[in-house]
Amino acid sequence: MAKIHVSTTINGDEVEFLCETEQTMLDVLRDELQLTGSKEGCASGDCGACSITLDGRLVCACLMLGAEAQGHSIETIEGMAQGEQLHPLQQKFLDHAALQCGICTPGFLVAAKSLLEKNPDPTETEVRYWLAGNLCRCTGYDKIVRAVLDAAESMREAT
Numbered sequence: 618m619a620k621i622h623v624s625t626t627i628n629g630d631e632v633e634f635l636c637e638t639e640q641t642m643l644d645v646l647r648d649e650l651q652l653t654g655s656k657e658g659c660a661s662g663d664c665g666a667c668s669i670t671l672d673g674r675l676v677c678a679c680l681m682l683g684a685e686a687q688g689h690s691i692e693t694i695e696g697m698a699q700g701e702q703l704h705p706l707q708q709k710f711l712d713h714a715a716l717q718c719g720i721c722t723p724g725f726l727v728a729a730k731s732l733l734e735k736n737p738d739p740t741e742t743e744v745r746y747w748l749a750g751n752l753c754r755c756t757g758y759d760k761i762v763r764a765v766l767d768a769a770e771s772m773r774e775a776t
């Protein structure tokens with residue numbers, strides 16, 4: 618079957634790619650565009666490791682077709698740091714040792730960034746609810762939650 622031509626924006630750059638009709642956005646990112654920061658934990662929308670934003674809305678790339686990116690704007694973990702300058706969330710994840718194997722980390726960071734854009738001053742409960750769709754088998758979550766709250770505080774102080 619003929620591939621589909623897709624024009625989209627990824628991390629601020631205009632991008633074109635060809636994909637199969639059934640190819641997920643996660644597979645397009647990883648296999649066609651070599652943007653391998655988004656991870657595949659489950660491929661069924663359960664783990665959040667593939668989290669990206671689509672026009673600012675948090676979505677699971679494994680539940681989205683590549684063809685659905687046509688005309689939209691996508692942000693992935695690769696767009697989070699500004700050159701060598703880590704995003705405050707990335708820095709706080711390092712400071713709090715909020716990762717171990719790291720498979721879940723890109724998804725947590727993308728999801729947490731999405732939260733802080735909507736709610737710059739979340740409570741711990743709000744952080745835990747927002748990140749309930751992101752699973753981590755290593756850290757026990759407490760360090761992740763503390764890192765997000767700390768990043769939120771430093772981002773508020775910087776504005």
Ligand code: FES
Pocket residue numbers: 656657658659660661662663664665666667668677678679680
């Ligand atoms: S790989 Fe997409 S939610 Fe798990």
Ligand code: FES
Pocket residue numbers: 715716717718719720721722752753754755756
């Ligand atoms: S750090 Fe290993 S799954 Fe979260």
